[in-house]
């Protein structure tokens with residue numbers, strides 16, 4: 848299990864255990880954490896699972912794929928540490944990961 852902390856835009860923190868193999872998006876949705884809509888269910892086709900990866904974790908979460916990059920064009924407030932959380936697969940190496948949610952996914 849990897850402990851992942853999701854921080855809502857208002858600063859509310861949720862730390863949950865996520866099973867390796869699931870995506871960071873699935874970890875939020877399965878634990879009813881607000882702030883990640885995931886309208887397309889993880890197909891990299893909606894950009895409503897946008898998160899900001901804590902800078903300390905950017906290396907471990909890897910970089911965006913070309914498809915993810917083009918979907919991020921539809922998200923609001925994109926920053927260099929923006930990712931689509933359905934495209935980050937949880938591994939034991941991500942134990943302790945911190946992601947922040949944007950103010951809105953639409």
Ligand code: FES
Pocket residue numbers: 872884885886887888889890891892893894895896918931932933934
């Ligand atoms: S859930 Fe739709 S792009 Fe991630």
